[in-house]
Amino acid sequence: MVYKDWIDDFFDENWLEYGFAAREGEDVDHTLAFVEWALGGPCKVLDLACGVGRVAIPLAALGYEVLGVDFQPDYVEAARARAQKVNSGARFDVVDMREMSYVNEFDAVICLWTSFGYFDDDTNLDILERVLRALRPGGTFVLQVINRDWVIRHFQPYGWQWAGQGRILEERRFDLDESAAITDWTFVKPGGGQTTKETWNRLYSWHELKRMLEDAGFVEAVAWGAVDEPLTINHNAIWAVAKRP
């Protein structure tokens, strides 16, 4: 199956209610630890595709100046409400990464939890070029995406997870023509109702992602599996760190 637009349909109130809840707690702690390690201390950060501020808000609490952007206005609203509740300095805006036009504004851009690879190859590369322009010279890009090499070795056609009070069933296929994970997500609500939505995600092996980062103009692209741990095929996520020259 070739790429088809899916994000407008998928990122709706079901993801707002159940999707984000699946990755609170420990996952946020690990994410913050890596981001802190990669950035080396407070600076001005753009959290690209920030969702409901899962990471942006605790990062701001650590002293970073954070702007979170997401294309989904309801998620940005939820992030702002969450930030207000804890008196956070994190700010949030509605921005589609395909149209992002910041220039020389940030010391770092972070893009987490496989929020990249949602479009055709030309668009994905164009997004990396926009990230590069958003950074100040010498700025750092931290990108976390699922590791294709791990997925191929450990492919599981089904998976269940708890998400808040609900549960999520993933039914997965892998399209070798496009190197794309195609997944049907069924959100099972506590009361018993359910909804199924499909996602299409271009997955990358590190050698390919590295080349793309370089094609976009990044330098010093390095892949980690965890803090101070070079990436292997046994890591399920790639933590890419690259610099604007």
Ligand SMILES: C[S@@+](CC[C@H](N)C(=O)[O-])C[C@H]1O[C@@H](n2cnc3c(N)ncnc32)[C@H](O)[C@@H]1O
């Ligand atoms: C899997 S969630 C991850 C959210 C966040 N990075 C986190 O770690 O909690 C993917 C996010 O990407 C956002 N997104 C999808 N397409 C986007 C686009 N074109 N521009 C900006 N954000 C987008 C979705 O609305 C959603 O919040």
